[in-house]
Amino acid sequence: MTATRRSDTKSEILDIAERYWLRQGYNGFSYQHIAQDLGVKSAAIHYHFPAKGDLGVALVERMRRRFVRWAERTDAEIVGFWPRFDAFVAIYEAYLDDGKKLCPSGILDAEYHTIPEGMQEAAHGLTTAILRWLTRALRAGREAGEVSFNGEPEGAAIVVGATLQGAVQIARSLGRDAFHTTVEHLKKLLHP
Amino acid sequence: MTATRRSDTKSEILDIAERYWLRQGYNGFSYQHIAQDLGVKSAAIHYHFPAKGDLGVALVERMRRRFVRWAERTDAEIVGFWPRFDAFVAIYEAYLDDGKKLCPSGILDAEYHTIPEGMQEAAHGLTTAILRWLTRALRAGREAGEVSFNGEPEGAAIVVGATLQGAVQIARSLGRDAFHTTVEHLKKLLHP
DNA sequence: CGCCACCCACTTACTTATTGGTAAGTAACC
């Protein structure tokens, strides 16, 4: 008895895995979990992703591609530093509201020493993509006089990235108010 | 054949467990790892900490007590906001330099949904202790005109805490320069 | 002072559950 044939099992697997991943970390779920949710045997997951590391890399790569597309759309459709900043914050807010997820970078960094090498490299790529966008946004924002900070925009970008990453995490034990408070105060620090 | 009797096995276990914990997370080590490092059988660890959750809670509680003692010493011995701030940053710097560890709060938050309930409560206690100290330090610093921020000191405290937590994490994939850059820019943002 | 029983800090030996992963078979579809 074979199950009904699906066309997009691979992306369904990624969807389910991603939910577990952002909630419980890479080491916090197994092929069994995904298989059960999908109504399939765990060997079927191995058919699409032979080793768990393959799944992990696919997860991170998909996240990066998604962010790059988001960045392109945002840059094209949203003008002004603060609207863009708010759109960026909204990404993290969505993680938080959708079942206390974390941002992928935060999870990848936390588990860094226990994930396969390929995932570590992919993690680096994701972090870099995010920081590059933030750097561009901050540079343009300062040139337009919308935002104020000293030093290189690269440095301010890491501060913003690190703060949001930390804020979603702290919100797990202190509640989502902690996240909003952090964002509000971060904005105040950046206002000219 | 029994091994040579130790007097402080319990704290030796905690020391070894803490190193694994801050490097690889709570789910990233087992009683086997600790036992091997200590030169003992894993059942011996169960003798001191019946369940892994007991070890976990002990780890977090010890961290909290350690921080409270640090805070008391710091408040007594170090005067001025920026020296205190630097002393606080030094804690995170030590994590980073001592084998790419993370700060405990960051790990606890990342694994929040996969750790025992008792650990979650202990995590809340640790985070609260840290933020309370930061809040007091920032309030006093602003009253003395040494530091500048808008709104409640509680909010600024979460920003500082979240930023440092995020910064140690990002440093794992981007290198420790990323941490120092973040701290430098955070200081600039807080300078009057 | 000597002896002995007890207890502490383990070891040995085990269980059950879960993990990632593999090999071979099978049904549906092109």
Next chain:
DNA sequence: GGTTACTTACCAATAAGTAAGTGGGTGGCG
């Protein structure tokens, strides 16, 4: 008829945890 997408049936490794045994040190008793 072959490829695709699975299932069935395994595997060895590792996890947390338990029960019973053991040996050395110590306190108390005569």
